[in-house]
Amino acid sequence: MNNQRYFIELSYNGTNFHGWQVQPNAISIQEHIDRALKVYFRQYIETVGCGRTDAGVHARQFFAHFDVENVSQEKVLNSISGLNALLPYEIAIYKIFKVEADAHARFDATERSYEYHFHFFKNPFLLNQSWLVKGDLDIDLMNEAASYILEFTDFSCFSKSNTQTFTNNCKVTRAKFEKTKDGLVFHISADRFLRNMVRAIVGTLIKVGRKEIEPDFIKQIINSKNRSMAGQSVPACGLYLTSIKYPYINE
Structure with a gap:
């Protein structure tokens, strides 16, 4: 199965977070997403977001991509409820879908x-x-x-x-x-x-x-x-x- 790239569509209330991007000594959206993916798929996963939002900023629609290794497509696509259970209530995943290996959440946005x-x-x-x-x-x-x-x-x-x-x-x-x-x-x-x-x-x-x-x-x-x-x-x-x-x- 090797590596496969997926997009996540999510939203979040940014009030209690220091923005999207992982940073030292501060809680971010990306940190929670990456941790949930790591726990669920039992491997190190690092997301790439469509951009960075500052502390306190909200997102009604946000995309990120991630690569997962040796996991069936069916398991990934059916992981939404499990991932949401691992996330704070202020963060919600709505969709996960397969994309090409070179698809990029940030650089491909038009x-x-x-x-x-x-x-x-x-x-x-x-x-x-x-x-x-x-x-x-x-x-x-x-x-x-x-x-x-x-x-x-x-x-x-x-x-x-x-x-x-x-x-x-x-x-x-x-x-x-x-x-x-x-x-x-x-x-x-x-x-x-x-x-x-x-x-x-x-x-x-x-x-x-x-x-x-x-x-x-x-x-x-x-x-x-x-x-x-x-x-x-x-x-x-x-x-x-x-x-x-x-x-x-x-x-």
């Missing part, structure tokens, strides 16, 4: 989508699930500013410094605010995202909504390629990774 959630009145049921914003925001001005983001590709101004990326170019295909029953949600999609990019974009657009800067000033911010020109990063609690697309997965 589009990623995020949402950022706001609410404007104290609500205990939104604690750690949405950001409580005080004061009014002008959504029309924020959407005008958001539309300008689609005109650019270099988003250095919204990236954490000293990241190990070869380029800060991203192709953003959607950036829009919508009202919801509980408040407001910002939708953004791109082929890739830089570290902290979405939270920095939202923090900058908030300044537009509060009329601290004009909508078209975002063009100057992006052209500056200077992180200090952009707004502060908003809290992690409102951020959700919601969708990952691959050329070989049909939803």
